[in-house]
Amino acid sequence: MLQDLGVELGGKPVLSGLTLHLVERRIGILGRNGSGKSTLLRLMAGLIAPTQGSVRLGGLDPAQDRKAILAKIGILFQNPDHQILFPTVIEELSFGLIQLGQTRAEAEARVRAVLRAEGRAHWEGAPTHCLSQGQRQLLCLMAVLLMAPETLLLDEPFAGLDLPTQARLTRRLDALPQRLITISHDPLAVAQCQRVIWLEAGQIRADGPAQEVSAAFSAEMARLGAVDADTDLLG
Structure with a gap:
């Protein structure tokens, strides 16, 4: 449960006014780069604390109850090299x-x-450094699953993987009993989710069935692509 959640980084708001009750088994968080979705995932994992509001998972505060939360939630980063610690x-x-x-x-x-x-x-x-990108991603997934968390947070899990590796990882993830929360800028990555939340500039733009939200997101991205889409980043 996220209640009136807000985060400031470097004095600038990254997330604001988020209230979410996440109960579905497959949830997608969709948004452009810089929309705040990676920050939201790190909040849920307890890697950072909110500036305002609260995060609770089974009554626990992920940022404060770090040891207790290990059995509750696991995170798979976009780049496995940011997660692998040992040789x-x-x-x-x-x-x-x-x-x-x-x-x-x-x-x-x-x-x-x-x-x-x-x-x-x-x-x-x-040696972990001798594994391929796909093998390192699988290694990270295995490490997380060994801890048997109830929820998995997936940060752009298919980034940098070729199509056969994406297909294998998709089959593996689909078969898991855990709740999966997947963030991505790609509507295809969240197409099979029961619920998709579209983040825009740190706020919820839409929240609903995957097909409906992904269609609205894709239409807006097409509109921005037809104009000078970078102008909204100025000032």
Whole structure:
């Protein structure tokens, strides 16, 4: 639940007056670059705190209850290199489990079992920097899923991936039981969502069924593309 949410960064408003009750299993957040959607995702993940208003997930404040929120919510960043911390796959995948209280031995045993189940036992000692973009994105997803969060926040999950990798990731995400909240500038990325929220200049422009909101967003983007669309960024 987001109540009267506002965020200022560098003295400038990025989000203002947002009140949202997010209950659907598949939710999309659509908007242009600079619309505030990535800031909204970071608020929900507890990576930043609101300037005004409140964020609550199962009664918890994500920014204040960081350890408790780990089992509630996970985030997949647009660039996996901003998320990967460790030099080898087993270290990367074990880290979250250790944060949840497992011993290193317990965490590594769990990771090995998951890698075997995924048909990727040979990844165990692989250097993370040697994986392809798609493999690094999958590694980040596996690391998040190992922590079994109730909700996944996806920040432009298909950016930089080729079409076959996008198709594989889409199948994987579609099969997950978790609630997925996906942000994107691309209406196709949120086409299968039950609900889509269009953010414009840090405020809600539209909120409703995916087809309806995506059509309105696409029409507006086409209109802006037909004129000098950058003029609204001046001043």
